[in-house]
Amino acid sequence: MKEFTVKFYLSDSEYMTALRLVCGAVGCNYELDLDALEDFKVCVTESAIILKNCGFETVTAVFGGEKELTCSVYGGGGSPCGGDNELSLALISALVGGFEIERSGEIIEKLTLKV
Numbered sequence: 001m002k003e004f005t006v007k008f009y010l011s012d013s014e015y016m017t018a019l020r021l022v023c024g025a026v027g028c029n030y031e032l033d034l035d036a037l038e039d040f041k042v043c044v045t046e047s048a049i050i051l052k053n054c055g056f057e058t059v060t061a062v063f064g065g066e067k068e069l070t071c072s073v074y075g076g077g078g079s080p081c082g083g084d085n086e087l088s089l090a091l092i093s094a095l096v097g098g099f100e101i102e103r104s105g106e107i108i109e110k111l112t113l114k115v
Contacts, residue, residue, distance in 0.1 A: 001029060003064040010052040010059055010075075019061060020045055023071070030069045032115060039095040040115050044071050046088040047111040051075035053083035054107050065114075068097075074110035082106035 006022050008015035023041040032040065048059045056075025063071050085108060092099055092113070102110040 001026075001064060001066075003062055005060060005062045007058060007060040010048065010057060010078075016045055016048060019048060019059075022061070022063070026063045026071075027069060027115075030065075030115070032069070036115060040069065040071075040113070043092045043096050043099075043113050044073060046092055047071075047073040047113065050083070050085045050088050050108055050111065053085055053088075054109075055079045055081045055083070069115040070112060072110060072112045074102075080104075080107045080109070083108075 004026060006019060008018070020041045023044045024037060027037040027040050044061060051059050051073065054075060055078045057077030059073060059075055061071055061073045063069070092111070096113050096115060098114040100112045101108055
């Protein structure tokens, strides 16, 4: 699959719904079963919430991968700071096959999810 990128402002919560729809469409191309697809949508949305909690103004989600679906979610703009994200990180850890976090000090800047 070619890379597919979505970028939006975190101040508009309506875009979270659009992000979930994009996750669903991309996940269907990888023929994920319904449970895996729902888990993926939750994890991508939680990743965006983490970045919002860390003070970012925008979020960019890049979907791709040859054999397995990946999504890299990273923040931009705003006034980044540390935030309480333990619950979201625990949820992501429980629902996806693997994920990586890139930090700058205590600030989470990017999450990469693998299904």
